Amino acid sequence: MTDIKNIISGCLKGNRRDQELLYRRHAARLYAVCLQYSGNDEEARDILQEGFIKVFENLVNYKHEGSFEGWVRRIMVNTALEKYRSRNHLRMVDDIDKVPEPDAEPDNEDYAGLQAVDLMTIIRELPPKYRMVFNLFAIEGYSHKEISKMMNISEGTSKSNLSRARIILQRRVGIFTGIGKKLSNG
Amino acid sequence: MDDKNANIDLLFRNGLKDFEVLPPDDVWDKISPAVRKQQRVYIILRAAAMIAVLVTLGFLSSTWNNEINDRLVNSAGNTETNNQLSLSENTEDALLADAIVSPSAAVNNYKEPYHAASSERKKMISPDKTSISEAPGKTLLEVSNDNTLLAGTDTKILFQSVTGIPDNPVYPLTSFTETKSAAKGERWSVAALVSPTYLSSFQSETAGNLSQLASVEQPVVSYAGGFALSYKLNKRLSVQSGLYYSSYGNELTGITAYGGFQAYDMVKGNRNFEVSTTNGTVFTNNSDVYLVDEASDARMSSHIDKNAFDPSKASLDYLDNSLRQNLSYLEVPVILRYKLVDRSVDFNIIGGLSSNLLVNNSVYTNLDGSKYEVGTTGGLNTLTFSSSLGMGFEYSLSGNLSFSLEPTFRYFLNPYNNLERTGGHPYSFGVFSGFSYRF
Numbered sequence: 051m052t053d054i055k056n057i058i059s060g061c062l063k064g065n066r067r068d069q070e071l072l073y074r075r076h077a078a079r080l081y082a083v084c085l086q087y088s089g090n091d092e093e094a095r096d097i098l099q100e101g102f103i104k105v106f107e108n109l110v111n112y113k114h115e116g117s118f119e120g121w122v123r124r125i126m127v128n129t130a131l132e133k134y135r136s137r138n139h140l141r142m143v144d145d146i147d148k149v150p151e152p153d154a155e156p157d158n159e160d161y162a163g164l165q166a167v168d169l170m171t172i173i174r175e176l177p178p179k180y181r182m183v184f185n186l187f188a189i190e191g192y193s194h195k196e197i198s199k200m201m202n203i204s205e206g207t208s209k210s211n212l213s214r215a216r217i218i219l220q221r222r223v224g225i226f227t228g229i230g231k232k233l234s235n236g
Numbered sequence: 237m238d239d240k241n242a243n244i245d246l247l248f249r250n251g252l253k254d255f256e257v258l259p260p261d262d263v264w265d266k267i268s269p270a271v272r273k274q275q276r277v278y279i280i281l282r283a284a285a286m287i288a289v290l291v292t293l294g295f296l297s298s299t300w301n302n303e304i305n306d307r308l309v310n311s312a313g314n315t316e317t318n319n320q321l322s323l324s325e326n327t328e329d330a331l332l333a334d335a336i337v338s339p340s341a342a343v344n345n346y347k348e349p350y351h352a353a354s355s356e357r358k359k360m361i362s363p364d365k366t367s368i369s370e371a372p373g374k375t376l377l378e379v380s381n382d383n384t385l386l387a388g389t390d391t392k393i394l395f396q397s398v399t400g401i402p403d404n405p406v407y408p409l410t411s412f413t414e415t416k417s418a419a420k421g422e423r424w425s426v427a428a429l430v431s432p433t434y435l436s437s438f439q440s441e442t443a444g445n446l447s448q449l450a451s452v453e454q455p456v457v458s459y460a461g462g463f464a465l466s467y468k469l470n471k472r473l474s475v476q477s478g479l480y481y482s483s484y485g486n487e488l489t490g491i492t493a494y495g496g497f498q499a500y501d502m503v504k505g506n507r508n509f510e511v512s513t514t515n516g517t518v519f520t521n522n523s524d525v526y527l528v529d530e531a532s533d534a535r536m537s538s539h540i541d542k543n544a545f546d547p548s549k550a551s552l553d554y555l556d557n558s559l560r561q562n563l564s565y566l567e568v569p570v571i572l573r574y575k576l577v578d579r580s581v582d583f584n585i586i587g588g589l590s591s592n593l594l595v596n597n598s599v600y601t602n603l604d605g606s607k608y609e610v611g612t613t614g615g616l617n618t619l620t621f622s623s624s625l626g627m628g629f630e631y632s633l634s635g636n637l638s639f640s641l642e643p644t645f646r647y648f649l650n651p652y653n654n655l656e657r658t659g660g661h662p663y664s665f666g667v668f669s670g671f672s673y674r675f
Contacts, residue, residue: 053507055517055614055615056507056519056614058615059614059615062615063618064272066268066272069268069271070264070268073264073267074264077258077259077263077264078256078257078258078259079254079255079256081256081257081258081259081263082252082255082256082257085257086252095259095260095263098259098263099263099266099267102263102267103267103270103271106267106271107271164247164251165251166251166252166254166255167255169247169248169251169252169255170252170255170257173248173252184248187245188244188245188248188249189248189249189252216241216244216245219244219248220244223244223247
């Protein structure tokens with residue numbers, strides 16, 4: 051903890067070594083977050099880059115209350131949200147009814163054997179708005195009311211998107227685990 | 237259904253919790269220049285803010301200067317009117333005709349540089365009685381106004397030679413002094429000043445931890461010195477700037493420092509110890525130093541396991557029983573100086589703002605009477621601002637040389653540590669003394 055204080059102190063003084071150290075220490079974890087919020091690698095890189103610039107820009111405002119990792123993660127999530135808004139502003143209309151219904155809900159709840167990389171692949175295959183709502187609700191812990199304000203949608207839309215995201219994810223997880231079982235059974 | 241939803245949420249939340257993916261190398265190459273560019277903008281903004289403050293102060297002082305000038309003109313006019321009225325009751329009426337001048341002209345002349353050519357003054361006080369007598373409608377008030385406002389050595393002589401009136405008591409001493417001094421054009425002065433300084437801070441009653449830290453710290457008298465350049469805006473008001481080097485010291489008592497730890501330092505880290513102080517956390521950067529806190533268990537932390545290393549069994553060299561925290565600043569003040577008493581020993585009120593650039597941050601201990609560097613204090617602001625208030629005594633040694641003594645209280649406007657809540661608002665006290673030369 052004190053070590054990070056020291057690094058932050060160096061960053062605030064403009065010490066390049068400390069700035070790079072701060073980046074290297076958190077980049078891998080935060081890049082995973084960026085990938086989780088984006089559909090392609092280029093977008094994830096942009097989010098990471100813009101997010102870290104904001105981190106250094108706002109480092110002077112960090113009050114050492116709560117974990118630094120949490121603070122940086124929030125900045126990344128907000129950057130991802132801004133990116134989503136800017137890229138999807140033309141599609142921000144509530145087109146929930148136009149989204150095709152997924153197939154019947156899967157029964158398979160045996161998720162054993164799923165690796166993090168598989169989960170990442172699955173979550174990134176979600177349509178952008180489903181992915182965003184699922185991430186904000188299930189991973190970050192925001193309420194539908196908060197998400198509706200963040201994404202400029204209604205609470206009902208947020209709930210619907212989450213519901214559909216879950217169904218798609220369950221189906222995809224089922225497929226992954228099914229393939230895994232088939233492979234393991236020979 | 238709810239369970240199923242919760243399961244899928246948990247699956248992703250837990251599964252991705254610690255997932256890490258190394259980003260491409262070129263991401264940092266794009267971030268780094270952007271951050272440096274922002275820092276440059278920040279520095280420029282700071283500099284712009286400083287310039288804005290200086291310009292504002294300059295404008296305010298100029299405005300103040302003009303107001304004071306106007307008041308002096310008015311008060312001088314009133315005073316001399318009264319004096320001259322009483323004089324006229326006792327002297328000849330001829331005086332009335334000897335020096336008839338328009339009061340507006342007199343005022344204009346007063347505002348002009350004091351070393352106005354005497355020929356111009358002659359125009360205002362004409363020795364030609366004929367022409368004077370031809371000027372109708374002039375009053376005693378007009379005469380007296382002019383008489384006062386032109387107070388000066390040569391003017392006075394001229395006036396006497398024309399009127400034959402003996403030395404006139406209406407010339408105030410200050411007026412005369414000002415004219416004499418201004419005639420020499422001595423508006424600038426340069427001074428070299430030094431002072432012992434004492435840094436401390438106002439402790440909050442609720443800051444229990446800070447109070448504890450403060451109880452095992454002892455401010456050390458350090459020093460400050462530099463040169464100042466001042467410009468006299470008018471008789472009483474001066475604006476001053478310059479460059480000072482200030483050093484502040486703080487002794488951390490109860491910490492015993494040992495040398496020779498490098499042989500036992502298995503981690504090979506540079507920051508073996510951290511010591512909390514009212515000025516921020518001290519980080520050691522000398523891996524040869526081993527510290528033992530004899531006074532408090534709460535203020536020091538270390539990654540060195542005391543169970544794995546027993547300093548009493550190691551052959552460490554005792555250095556000293558305290559650490560010395562030192563902060564040095566280059567200061568650029570902007571100070572207004574108002575002369576309250578203008579006698580052989582002048583008395584001034586001094587106040588202003590100062591920007592302070594941190595140039596040295598060190599923590600050291602004693603080794604054979606010399607400094608032995610231990611570490612630095614973390615999180616210190618590179619640039620701080622302070623306000624100052626003081627009084628100055630100035631004794632004129634010769635025509636241009638003076639001796640100054642200026643007890644000054646300085647209060648830091650922003651904390652000098654930007655990471656940690658430090659010991660309230662720091663302040664310093666110093667008594668600056670030195671010599672100044674007017675030119």
